[in-house]
Every structure is written in structure tokens, then in C-alpha cells.
Amino acid sequence: MKKTLIPVLAVAAALLMSGCSQEYLPMLDEGGQSDIVADYQVPDDVVNFDEGRDLATDDGQQHRYQILLQVDPETPVQATVGNQIQVSAIVVDYIQGQPAPDVLVDFQIVTVVDDDGVVVQGDANFETYSRYTDAKGRVSNDFFVGMVPEVTYTLGLSLPDYPESEPVTMKVKVLAYACGCLRVDFSYDGVIETPLRDIEVFVVPSTYQCGKHIFPHTVLSDDLIIAQRSAQTVNSVVTFDCLPAGATYTVFARAGSGDLVCTAAGGCSRTLVMQPETCDEMTLEFSEVTFQASGRYNAVDHFNFEPMIEMCAGGDTTIIGCITAGTEDVGKTVCCAIQELVKLFNTPGSTIVQLVFDALKLWIGSAIIDAVQTVVGKALESVLNDLILQWSRDTPWLAAFLTAGKDITQIISNLELESELVLQKLGSDYTVQGTHFWHAINLYWRMGCAAEGDPAFDPECGKYTLDMKDLTVLPDDFPMELLEGSFIADVLNFNWMSLRQHEIALSYGKLVLWAINGIFIPQISGDQAHSIDDLARLWLDCKGMANGPIGDAAETIPGVDRDDVEAVCNTVITSLIDPVDDMIGRLSLSTTLTLTGTGRMLDGNCDTIIDSIVDGTYIGFVESNSQQASVTGDWSAVRIVEDE
DSSP states (O other), X not given: OOGGGHHHHHHXXXXXXXXXXXXXXXXXXXXXOBHHHHHSOOOTTSTTTTTTSOOBOTTSOBOOEEEEESSOTTSOEEEETTOEEEEEEEEEETTTTEEOOSOEEEEEEEEEEETTSOBOOOOXXXXXXXXXXXXXXXXXEEEEOOXXXXXXXXXXXXXXXXXXXXXXXXXXXXXXXOEEEEEEEEEOOSSOOSOEEEEEEEEEETTSOBTTTBOTTOOOOGGGOSEEEEESSTTOOEEEEEEETTOOEEEEEEEEETXXXXXXXXXXXXXXXXOTTOEEEEEEEOEEXXXXXXXXXXXXXXXXXXXXXXXXXXXXXXXXXXXXXXXXXXXXXXXXXXXXXXXXXXOHHHHHHHHXXXXXXXXXXXXXXXXXXXXXXXXXXXXXXXXXXHHHHHOHHHHHHHXXXXXXXXXXXXXXXXXXXXXXXXXXXXXXXXXXXXXXXXXXXXXXXOOTTSTTOOTTTXXXXXXXXXXXXXXXXXXXXXXXXXXXXXXXXXXXXEEEEEEEEEOHHHXXXXXXXXXXHHHHTTXXXXXXXXXXXXXXXXXXXXXXXXXXXXXXXXXOOHHHHHHHHHHHIIIIIHHHHHHHHHOOXXXXXXXXXXEEEEOTTSSSBOOEEEEEEEEEEEEETTXXXXXXXXXXXXXXXXXX
16 A cells, blocks of 8 residues: 555544544545545655644644545536536545544636637636535535536635645536527416516526515526526517526516506516427416505695685676675685685786676666676776786885785695605505594795796795694684594505595685784785785775776766765675685585595615605595585605614
């Protein structure tokens, strides 16, 4: 026996005596010779390598390590592209005569050459590039051979902590593979109404499993993808012409829908063993991505009551219509008065003239007044408009009032609510329950604010926020019952919410009257007026009108004088303006704001968690004294990010 074999046999004997399994030893032939040792001989000077040298380590012991491969280092291991092999070795301690545990082993790719011996670029890699031996001195590592055929890799193993130990090498020959074909089609029978589009299909190793490693929104790394194809619709078919035979794969697909940026649906399946020279067929069934909508959101609801004002007032109103509506239909009377008030703010000259003539009709008769109005009506409107313009120049508060007229109507017709919206977990029936916890009401009066488009425009200018605690100080006859409201929504077409009919408690008319009388009119009039009635009488100088052009025109009517004009003017104020305070106060919407709506859920970072709800709409009606009128609105919500 060669001198160089003595250490190996000594180690083998030591392993046997220690009870270790023989499978961890080098393979021995019938003659008891190790096939590894026969091809990878320990250098002749190993026995006396460290004679006269201190081999003591930190543990006070002496060590001499050698790496024993589990294959013939000179004979290449063969593997087909797309596969992997296990590189295994044993590290033995010749001085201690036993396996070497907890020794760090480095793995590296030394060279890559083609069949002509020319150095080339490969795409193989190890699972990891360093690993410790176990208690029995064993170490193994997966080597992924890549997709480049007809190349040979030289792999090296070394002990970085023991540089005196000889590194070892082995070879891996990558062969071209036999191909199998895979044809993939698709099916979908889900809730998404918009056709699926932009389908991507991936083939990955079967070690990546559906529902464990891969989900519809999973983003695959490039080094994981074996093959990839694209398709336009679910009616398409994609074909993978050549996949390595003898292996199994996971086939994964994802698809978009409509204008959705993120994945809308996905499909995943594991193939059977790919057979050479055959073409398997597979149908991937798509299922939609399930969004997580549950959580807390900051929501803003905006309601437009202008259609309500028009509809419940009966469309185009007149002063006679408002006065003769009577008290049996309070809702109609109130809406009528509000609409006339809106006209007064927007077109003061023509509105005042119309109001005066309408009031005269009650006294004298329509036929006579219609005839006079036809003759002098337009001229009076022009004269009065000029007078209003002149008054506004001489009266700063009146100028401010006229400038802010349309903005004041926003107080009447528009309302903005802020709330915390809490959405529950999506149910199995694709419904979600939501609850609004309102905490603020916003009213807008943009007097003195820069117009939209102006460089100085500020969307927050003129915004008056009333916290719910502020509303608790309102008089008793201004009840604000708006605290919370619940709804149930159906999730449709994957990312749309359809809000079922629900009600909101809100004393809107009383809120509007309080805001106008308590906040806005005092600011307009320089604190000279504190109600619509005060403002009307401050502005509409009935005596001045009687002594002016309107009085001149009135005296042309038989039986009418200037005193009649003054009386009519006061009647207009009394008939139109005075009832507004009472009418709006009596308009209670506490239980009758009924709504349905929609909203689109957005996943901003494609993690399947809803970040916001946009394009929200409301359609509903207000009911007062059995009268209904239309209300529209919009809403949005943004997820509240919880503190880490």
C-alpha cells in the first residue's frame, strides 16, 4: 500500500469505529480501493508536511484538513440545460482521524470553456457560495447549470480558514437537451366585466409552487424565468416550442383589465413531466386578484343641492308662484324661496324688476302689468342695473355683496363633509360594509379670494370648517344629527364599489341659515346686517326706489303712485325675504337624505391593498313633507397609514 493511502485508511477506520454510516465515506471498489482516492491522491508529503511545525489551533488541538469529493474530479458530471446537480464533499481531519465539523467551505466557478477549450461566458450559479460542514463533515450545495449548452464548468472547493489545505476541483458538462412542447390557452369566468388583456405567461422551476411562492401579483426575477410569452386576450393561445424534457415546471400567467395599472387576474398550474418530442396542452384558469379594502380612510363627501332647489321649486319660479305655493307644501315653498334668492344674488337688476312687477300683479292684475312690463321692463332693468352699479361704487359693502353673490349661493347649494370611513373585510358574497364617522363640515365663501387660474389662486381660500364639537353650540332649534352613517357596497367589476341605498341624517337647511346669518352676512355688511331680511332692507331702499325711475314708471300706470311703489317694495321684501329665515329653518333633512353611489378602488403600489377610492359619485334625493327632490354629489377616500 502506498504511503499516501495510510492517512485515508486511518480516517476510514476512525469513522467506522465511531459508528458513522459508511455512506459518508469515499466509495470503495471490490478491492477495497477508494475510487476517489485512486483519482485524487493525497500528496506524498502529507504525512510529513508539518514536521517540526506547530499545528496547534485555538482549541489547543492539531488539525490537518482535506476535502474529499463524492465524484471523480477528472470525469465531468453531465447535466442538461435548465437542470441542477448537487455538489457534495466530506472534509476530514487527518491529524484527529475524524470528520471535520463546522468548517467553512467556499464554492466557486473556476472556468467555463466550450468544446474547443475556448473560454466563454456561462449563466450557471451556485445556490450559495459558502457553506459550513455538518457534524459528520458533510457539505453539499446546489449548482444550477443554466441554459447555455455544450460548455464545461470547472468548479472549485476550498477552505478559506485553512489556506494550507489543498483546494479541489470537479467538472460539469452541460449538454443540449431534448425538447418538449407546451401549448397554453386560457379561460375566465369571474366578476371582471372589462375583458382581460396584456397577458404574460411564464415558465419557472416547479420548486416555485402556486399559492405558496407565486400569486397573481407576484413579480418574478429574471433569473427565475425559464421561458416567457405574451398574449393579447383570453382567446389567445401561446406555445413554448422547446422546454427541457424530463423536468417539471410551474406555468404562471397574469393579466390586466381596462385602464388598471396593476394585475387584475392570474392563473397558475404545475405541469407533468415534460416529454421529449411531444407537445402537451394546458388550460390556465384565471381568477381575479382579491383586493384588501378593509381599513380606515380619510373621506370627503361633496353634495350639490342645486338640482334639489330647482326640482322641488318646480323649475323656473316667479314671485307669484312662491307666494301662492301656500303653507301646505312647506318644502316646495322653501325651495322656491331659495331659488329666488339665488336669482337675486346672481342677477340683481332683472330679478328686482321682476319681483316688483310680480308683486304689482297681485294688486292690479296680470293683464295691465304684463302690458306695462312689455313696454318698460327691459328699460327698467337697464336703469336699475346702472343704479346698482352706482350704489356699489358709493357703498363698499354693497360692492362686496355683489362680488360675492355667486359665492354665497355656494353656501346654499353645496356642502362638503369630512369623515373617517371604516371599511370591513370583503365578504364571501363580494360585499363590504362601510361606516362614516363624520368629524367636520366645510362651507365655502370665496369673497376676496383669487379666481381659479390666477397665480394667487388658493383652493383652501374661503373654506370654513365647522368641527362637530363646534356644532354642539348651535341653538336648540338647529339640531345637527349628523354623526355617523353606514352603508353596504357590492364589489363589481373587480375594483368598483356600488353603494346600496342608504340614508344620512342632516339638518342642512338649518345649517345653511345659521352660516349665512351668523358668519357671512355680518362680514358682507360690515356688521350692519345679521340676517337675509336685514341685508335686503339695507340694500333695497324702498323709499329711494319710489322716488327714482321705478317710481316714475309706476306713475304711468292708472291708479298707481310712488307710495304704492314703496309699499310694493316692502311687500316684496316681506313676501320673499322674510319667510326665508323661517322656511329654511323648517326644512329638516334629518332622516331623508337618501343616496346610492359608486367608487373606484385603486392599488397605487400593486400590493393588492387598496390605497384610495376615487371617482366616487352620489345620486339621491331629499324628501320633505312627502316631496322629493334630486341631489347629486361626489366623494373620495385615502387610506390612513397606520403608525409603524
